[in-house]
Amino acid sequence: MAKSAECGVVPQAKATVEMKRELERMVNAIVEEEDYTVEATDHAMGILWALKDLKLKAVMKPQELLGLDNFCFSAVPPPPPPEFRCPISGELMKDPVILASGQTYDETFIQKWLKDGHQTCPTTDHVLPHTLLTPNHLVKKIISKWSKEKTSEMSSAEMEGDEEYVEDANLQQFTTLLERLSSSSVSDQKEAVKETRVLSNRSPSFRARFQDAIPRLFDTVLLERANSFIDLREDLVATILNLSVHDSNRKLVGETPSAIHFLIETLRSERIETRSNAAAALLVLSTLDSNKHIIGKSGAIKPLIDLIEEGHPLTVKDAAAAILSLCTVVENRVWAVTLGAVTVLTKKVMDDILIDEMLDILAILCSYQKAVEELGELGAVSCLLDILRKNVSELNKEKCVAILHTMCFSDRTKLREILAVESACETLSNVAQTGTSRARRKANGILERLN
Template sequence: MAKSGVFEGDPTTVVKAVELKKELQKMVRAIVDEDDVNLEALDRAQQMLLALRELKLKKTASLKLHNHHYDHEMASGTVPEEFKCPLSKELMRDPVIIATGQTYDKPFIQKWLKAGNRTCPLTQQVLSHTILTPNHLIREMITQWCKNHGIKLPDSVSYINEEGLTGADRDHFLSLLGKMSLTLSEQKEAAKELRLLTKRMPSFRALFGESLDAIPQLLSPLSQSKCESEVHPDLQEDVITTLLNLSIHDNNKKLVAETPTVIPLLIDALKTGTIETRSNAAAALFTLSALDSNKALIGKSGVFKPLIDLLDEGHPLAMKDVASAIFNLCIIHENKVRAVRDGAVRVILKKIMNRLHVDELLSILAMLSTNQRAIEEMGELEAVPCLLSIIRETSCDRNKENCIAILYTICFSDRSKWKLMREEESTYRTISQLAQNGTSRAKRKASGILERLNRAVRDEDVDIFYQGVAQKCTGWLLLNLRNDKFVKVKNTVAVAYHSLKWSPVVFAPSTKVYCDTAILSPYATAAVSRTTTTTTTTLSSPSATAASHDPQSYLHQAVAMNKETHAFG
């Protein structure tokens, strides 16, 4: 493990710092390598930097001593180095020896090992075992030194460490779990206390991860009820909130999500109970979905319909938790498909149009816009005017960026929306202003839309020109097909009709010129037999394969031929 530097002192802090650095390294590499980085990635990197800063500023001493003189001695740095724990940099109270022969303070090396480390923090040697042997000699020397300096050293069980748990605490925890299978009043009392303990003391959250039976015991009053009406609403609220609290602990996330009864009970809680129960169930799903493996597990459980229904209800207490859960889950592709299928686009757009929780919901909509069905629904639900108006109204760069990213996808997927975008640009210059003043990603998306719209205008101008020429050319051909003087022209047009089955004939992009098939048809059969003997034709004979024909080339030849014969009538 790399040196932790300023993060030395608390093994849990060391592990968190290393993990944060690894994640930050990946994020920075992605930001540097990716051309189309969105603001969420930058915000995530910023959050990781802030978390590292918090760890750096955190006091390395997790042990709170109750003696002022001892604090003074520690601050002055007079404690002999051999009496300090290599992890905490504090005077050891319960020195123990590990397999490599190094001495550490017991609670700190226990936390190091509990975090999954199987090496010596100082030497990085792999430990042959994790047995901790008391170092009585160092303990006696520390005690004597404290006496000589007038410092009172608390017993190892009386000082407060970050875990904050004693044997009595563990016994109380087990007794509370035992009450979850007793009478309703005892269940309610135990659930309420577990809720408070897991809220105030992170160490109690960790206890749930030490036993495979703890979570099923907690949930037993809910899972054993035959129907939802049998569950007392207060009991349900306390149990679900306790589940949320213990899910916050990183080491619990996988265990909680993979406990068979958890996700079904969270889905039930989304549908029933108090609004706080429903909101906390959504928050628990959000917390659990931090792990990618949990995202897939939760997504395929049928969670999106109740989440979207709760979002549709629009209760202020639940909106942010529900939106956060949907956003986290939709990071993986298969969950986007599920969310769109269960009606997320309609509900989210309705809320955005009413200007409710626009920030969170726009982020979800932008994420869903990579799904083709979602884009089709946005077009049907008049998303374009709404998104353009938000760009005009908002001062939030992230919202502008999300809006223009969605519009970019719509622009390249649904040409029927070009007119709306052109009208907006003509009236307000909304897109061009964002192309000049937006974030780097917003500028790219806005410029891409403008380029596509301008190219479409040029194509339409060409289409209009060819449509006029084609109409004149078709009129001339139909007029002269009745004249035997132009039999060879008839042959060629008839062969074209026969081989390409032009009905209608396509002369130019987006322009369909309908020919009188009643006039062309009589010539088709005869023309096929004569084509092989025709040595000179006014128009080039079509090739044998219909797929190789370019209808526009016939038009150009007809125009050239006309210059030598007649003017278009």
């Protein structure tokens, strides 16, 4: 998601969304297939353990999360705590990132691990559902703080200073903060929104406490000012994102029309970071099924498609993840296809851009006949067969074969195109022998039709 300020909230929320989606896919495969593998069940169990780990971390203090409650600095600079070291290199992490498994590594070393062809987590040895890396801003912030102050003594009170400040704000300043959010003064409102952004990012208890006050964020005057002041808009969008991580808030925000429309409008704002936060907020909100319908009907799909087409690194991943989440609802698939998603996604696949995410969405959309027709017109058959011959992950091969299978059963003319390639390269025959259980089944289904 690449958020500059929303340290611990966004990466965990995104990781949870990604893992839940992968868990659903794995469970469906296990339920549907008689010959499911032990690896498939291990993968599903690994995701469940990772989700449990994230859930536990969500209710812990940052200091408890990193095992720092009893940690203090001595006059002699101590060695880095184990939690600050990369599991691969054993060295102090400079750019900590979160892998799909939920584990944190130094970016340089995990990138090398992935480039060497590994498709598993170095720590758990579980197959990765994807290879996206999310910056772990919280860990980086605490490592930076440790590095600067490692020669100074730090009392327990100082260690817990941030959290004490948050609790103090919750208990003693909450009412005053709400009044300032409704202030007639623009400067007061700006400061109040910025403070709300900081507190909603730091403290789960603050996010829970804010539940009844959510309507204040979508006051007509405040929203109009946010449309006039770029910095106010950025802070307000980030605040919505932070608050939406809390389950009850997610429902309330989703059922507030002005909130959804504000986020959708922000997808076209000037600052790329603000657009990225807006896409991330819609992604988090869409994890609630009832919100998927609301967001789709409100017109979010087209600007999200536009963000994918634009292709900026800070927005394209969140936009793709949001569309994928929204398209688990049938009506949103129809909207996505009607609004041009197939063309945009297929071109990204052909350009070798975020293939994992694009294939995920196409695999869902191709259940719609119009999508199959567009894929055929765009030359997707040859493109997908080319991918199958490349050194890509088994999951991506599975997605390609699944899309080809759907295309063949929806449009028999595509069988002739596949037959011409298969006769020369035996692409599907290879997948039928070496692919995942589902990929083998789909490949054999196509080969039977060819024969």
